[in-house]
Amino acid sequence: AQSVTQLGSHVSVSEGALVLLRCNYSSSVPPYLFWYVQYPNQGLQLLLKYTSAATLVKGINGFEAEFKKSETSFHLTKPSAHMSDAAEYFCAVTINNNDMRFGAGTRLTVKP
Amino acid sequence: NAGVMQNPRHLVRRRGQEARLRCSPMKGHSHVYWYRQLPEEGLKFMVYLQKENIIDESGMPKERFSAEFPKEGPSILRIQQVVRGDSAAYFCASSLGQGSTEQYFGPGTRLTVT
Numbered sequence: 308a309q310s311v312t313q314l315g316s317h318v319s320v321s322e323g324a325l326v327l328l329r330c331n332y333s334s335s336v337p338p339y340l341f342w343y344v345q346y347p348n349q350g351l352q353l354l355l356k357y358t359s360a361a362t363l364v365k366g367i368n369g370f371e372a373e374f375k376k377s378e379t380s381f382h383l384t385k386p387s388a389h390m391s392d393a394a395e396y397f398c399a400v401t402i403n404n405n406d407m408r409f410g411a412g413t414r415l416t417v418k419p
Numbered sequence: 420n421a422g423v424m425q426n427p428r429h430l431v432r433r434r435g436q437e438a439r440l441r442c443s444p445m446k447g448h449s450h451v452y453w454y455r456q457l458p459e460e461g462l463k464f465m466v467y468l469q470k471e472n473i474i475d476e477s478g479m480p481k482e483r484f485s486a487e488f489p490k491e492g493p494s495i496l497r498i499q500q501v502v503r504g505d506s507a508a509y510f511c512a513s514s515l516g517q518g519s520t521e522q523y524f525g526p527g528t529r530l531t532v533t
Binding site: 313339343348349350351352353356358397399401406407408409410411412 | 524
């Protein structure tokens with residue numbers, strides 16, 4: 308079955324610094340990969356998704372992620388962190404859209 | 420164009436009572452998914468439904484939990500005889516289906532069992 312692993316349950320960066328949130332996947336067939344953001348007491352909002360069209364995917368709020376098959380990774384990056392980026396981020400994988408498997412989440416803190 | 424609606428947003432039940440969580444998918448979406456999020460954890464898949472059909476319930480606990488998505492009306496996640504361990508946030512998502520890979524999430528229902 309497909310799965311994702313998020314490395315680092317908490318990441319802290321300074322405002323203006325690079326954001327890097329790590330996600331590695333496991334799948335026996337080509338996967339679809341997603342990054343979602345969750346603000347406190349809210350549902351999940353899709354940041355971006357990979358569906359095999361292009362390996363570098365650009366999402367909302369300046370985030371992007373690169374699919375690297377050789378490394379089975381789909382890390383999320385943003386060049387310059389903003390205070391409003393503080394939230395919980397989830398990586399997810401599906402192969403047939405029957406069910407989506409989520410990582411445990413990474414809580415991003417942005418320091419002024 | 421309303422998004423995925425869930426109600427209630429917060430639900431408090433005593434042990435042994437029943438909890439009913441409702442989810443109205445986005446307009447035009449015929450596929451619904453339920454997930455559970457325990458404190459400090461990610462989302463865990465529970466069940467995938469289409470109108471009047473359960474497609475995949477591999478993530479549902481074998482007892483006390485059931486889900487339906489009738490021809491008319493919202494999808495319902497029902498938890499009978501709730502226990503403290505059922506306290507969690509329950510999220511519903513919907514999709515167009517037919518090969519669509521994108522799921523849209525509702526704001527969740529936070530269930531507290533006292």
